Amino acid sequence: MKLKTLFIYLMGIGYVWVGFQHFIDTSFFLKIMPPSFPLHKESVYFSGVLEILFGSGIIFKKTRFYGSWGIILLLIAVYPANIYLAFSEDAQQAIGVSSFFASWVRLPIQFVLIGLAFYSSKT
Numbered sequence: 495m496k497l498k499t500l501f502i503y504l505m506g507i508g509y510v511w512v513g514f515q516h517f518i519d520t521s522f523f524l525k526i527m528p529p530s531f532p533l534h535k536e537s538v539y540f541s542g543v544l545e546i547l548f549g550s551g552i553i554f555k556k557t558r559f560y561g562s563w564g565i566i567l568l569l570i571a572v573y574p575a576n577i578y579l580a581f582s583e584d585a586q587q588a589i590g591v592s593s594f595f596a597s598w599v600r601l602p603i604q605f606v607l608i609g610l611a612f613y614s615s616k617t
Contacts, residue, residue: 509549516542
């Protein structure tokens with residue numbers, strides 16, 4: 495098995511796992527939702543379903559392109575929650591992360607994940 499294929503499988507499993515976490519630990523995701531965003535719980539569940547769907551899609555070669563692009567669009571769609579976390583001390587305290595992690599680690603990681611999903615779409 496090629497290293498890239500192994501990476502794609504691990505990435506897909508990771509997204510599926512995080513997707514299930516939206517249902518197992520909903521309160522975690524609710525804590526980083528911007529207050530102005532409507533339908534918090536529904537949005538957490540919906541994004542969890544999409545992570546499971548796209549994470550599964552990236553695993554299979556036939557659906558990898560669509561799964562990868564779904565992940566890219568989802569990462570862009572949830573970026574406001576990451577921005578909110580980066581600037582909200584209440585949200586940082588609620589999930590137990592530092593301001594440094596929330597803003598200087600988590601925000602740029604989203605772009606790395608988008609790049610990795612794009613790279614995965616090219617198989």
